[in-house]
Amino acid sequence: MEKMRSQQFPNRSIDDWKVKAEQSLKGKKVESLQSNSYESITLKPLYTQDDELPVSEYPGGADFRRGTSLLGHVTNEWKIAQRIQYKTADELKQKLEDAFTKGQTAISFNLSNEIADRFLELLGEKVEDYPFAINTKRFQTQLLANLSSGAELSGYIASDPITLFAEEGTFEMEALQDWVLEIKQADRYFPNLRTVLIDTTPYHNGGANAVQELAAAAATGVYYLDKLTESGMEFDRALSKMVFQFSIGSNFFMELAKLRAARVIWNRITELYGFPENARGMQIAAETSRFTKTVYDSHVNLLRTANEAFAAVLGGVQYLHVAPFDELAGASPFSERIARNMQLILKEEALLNKVVDPAGGSWYIETLTNVLAEKAWALFQKIEAKGGILEGLKMNWLQQEIDEVFTRKKLDAETRKQSIVGTNVYAKLDESVTCTKIETVKDQTKIEIIPQRRLAEPFEELRRKAKFIEKHKGAAPDVGLLCLGQLKQHKARLDFMKGFLSAGGIKTVESTPIFTVDEARLYLNEQPSKFICICGTNEQYELFGHEILAALKLDFPETTFLLAGLPDKENQNQWLTEGIQLFIHVKSNCYETLAAILEALEVTVDETEKA
Template identity: 55%
Template sequence: MLTTLAKLIENQSDCSSVTGYVASDPLSSFVLDGLLPRDHELYFTEWSESIRKANKNIPNLKTVLINTSPYHNGGANAVQELGIAAATGVFYLQQLLGTNLNLEQALSKMIFQFSIGANFFMEIAKLRAARILWDKITEVYGTEMDWRGMQIAAETSTFTKTVYDKHVNILRSGNEAFAAVIGGVQYLHVTAFDEINTSSSFSERIARNTQLILQEESFLQNVLDPAGGSWYVEELTRELAEKAWRFFQEIEANGGILDVLKSSWLQHRIAVVNEKRQLDIFTREKSIIGTNVYTNLDDNGFEEEKWSSSHFSPNELNGQISIQIIPQMRLAEPYEALRKRAEVLKVKTGSQPLVGMIGLGNLKQHKARVDFVIGFLAAGGITGVASESIISVESSIEFVKNSNLTHFCLCGSNEQYEEIGHEILVTLKAIFPDRIFYLAGLPKKEQQSQWIQEGIKQFIHVKSNCYETLSTILEDLKVTKVE
């Protein structure tokens, strides 16, 4: 790419006015495709030579990209992103110094790209800490102060975006863009709220206007360092820089960025962090508005575009060796898969997946738990059907019989459970043995066995693994209604 660009303008008399960046990051492409050139030393020698030739013809164009987005989209945290950026920057710097480029020329070719996530203050601190790390590294190389600066291109995160309730993505991108500007980036790309599929002219206009509002209406361009002097941001930046420096040292101690990718050491470290992220989403410790909380069941979503399969041309694929890829994902994908399962079930059965809510006692006694369970079920595309107030065994029998549903959840206060809940459950299981029953809330440990013996399949409560529970319910509904 760089050699082609150099050829296109080699006959121009003056290319010094060409600025910006047209850059490549081979390492990020390797980890996306799971392919590494067998003779990677020769590959990087030729790559470095193309950088040198491009510099000769286009001296002010940045052509070396350190792109941390693939690691971000694989679930890496801020510390890992910074450590990877530092290690990748050092690796490329070493490659470039093997050509006729001097230190200042090599540094002038480099631009760092970060994806900006949802944690507002953490992302500001991440960008500020990145500059601290790079300043430290370039100082070790003996670089003059004027050449130690880091040029940063930022983009709003794909990892945080959702298919369902897609207009919430506008708020997410706005928050992320704001953090990027406060963090002091030189280039900013705001993704369209529906870019997961195919962006529209409307969504692209919203994305452009997000930047214009930050610039023209928030006046952020008039402040040199908006976050400077904030004790919280400064302390978070310092802590993040220290942890990232230690992670960078770990990478170097294991042979550098290329070796940790070849050995899958880095991929494993990122996977551990991503598993914790997924668990937080599954248990709803972390919220995704419109996905695992406040779900809009009227939103049918839209078709999702798959990630690009390869970043190499056919000629480059010869003589490759395999390395472990870092899967590119979005945090909301598991819940979106549940919603799609519910949609498939709806097509097969002709109706939305439904679970009946048996509200014990008066409205005040059962409403809180009925609302909780309805919201809980909605994350999996399941609709909760609430009963009238159930104050007797007879009214519960009538509701179950008339609803024509197969799954029910008992909802009420702890007092109602003890006063009438056990009697209702035992009676219903005796009359309707094929029905499946859940209980809202988590009884004391010594009481749980009694509920299970009487017919409760699962307890639904604030500490439940929402994803696993919904997956089980959908599978039960599929067996009951389809098979």
């Protein structure tokens, strides 16, 4: 026992870890584990005490990265601000009653003309009992005019004219000036109500990265501060009217750090304006991302929203909306309840309202926060150098910057470098869904709008095309898989091809193990698919694949032959000469490949209908 008591673990250095890591990497350098984010940030595989930078020892101090309240959510719980979905005013009234008895803690819903006019009638005493969390968009004037004045109103009933400009493409300077006067007037009647929203959601849904969202938020906040104070509003009153809205994406640590970096940047800006420290804390409303959600296999959205909501809470938000998992197809009472309960679980079971800043002090998160803040500050300065956020949008410069990032994200999804479970990987072909497609109006736009997109949309369009073919052909589009050799030999590429094709709604018809030309002919006679993909090992391809392909090209000249895998460069030309149209492998652009196959099959359907 004495020997055991005296035993100690040996001290290890980062160099010791690198040696072990490179041994497991079989000769590759540990730097190969690094990755680059869409923010052009190099992410290391390991963060250590050497990465540590001085930060506040408690929330509510220094640059507010750790939150604006000393005890975080322990004493200032975030508000459950689920946006109530409704069709009629009476339904809204009933659903609000129900929501507040089941955990809702803020008044939140989208507005319409009818609701804006009947606001007080619908809410009654709730306007004094609960804070608001409403993005009014173009209904702010109408809504505020139908509210009774009172210091008891809290939360936010706010709009962001510049973001609406970016989203819709039309803007009137006179309308902005009128809005500034309305904010100033509303402050007299509703002193505790925030009315100025800085909404980055349209940038996020357009494909922006975290740096662009943060820079746009900072530039918009500065623009509104300047306009409000130029109108004669006192600085401290102008600042007290503002609330920032962020969408939370799927990169957990990046999104968590984004919220922390937002407070760092806003603290720096307000400090330069001369605000005292107790006025520099940022109010943040957050919502789970629409950009990351899918129509197909919608229950996977539960995992996505849980991840995003968790990041938002750890990031220190004041208001949070979690979208129902089936929102794209039309939310149900069940999915709305699950969405609301997700926040209750984070409070009551994950106990996130019992721990002060659980992310604080993480070497990785603190480093990411600093790098994001630095990069966003540089982009913010670039926006200001171009004349500010409004000029950056008028020049279409910011839109182009965002579109470049979206193009990278889209390509990663199309090539399946970015996995979208249930859509471009592990797709369920027996699923039938409906989705209301929102068309973007582009007529009479004065700028290039920022389209509101989702990453899964291209693959969802392929699935819809596959359903169209199935409806007119009477059978789902399919590709035959010619399996060479025994199951253990062709299974890897067989499974790969089944997963690859299912992302486009294409079914597969696999052969029995093929060893001879006659067996291959028999399979093709029984499987009249326009596309046949040969699956097997490289050795089998060279052993008898060429012979089988040559025979089949003679007997089935109208068939398009594909090959699973990518042969060595010296062998590729031979395969192409012998009749292979395309090699399908892990680096293939999945979307483009499937789109080409479906287009060819759709042409076949059209020709059949004409005949």
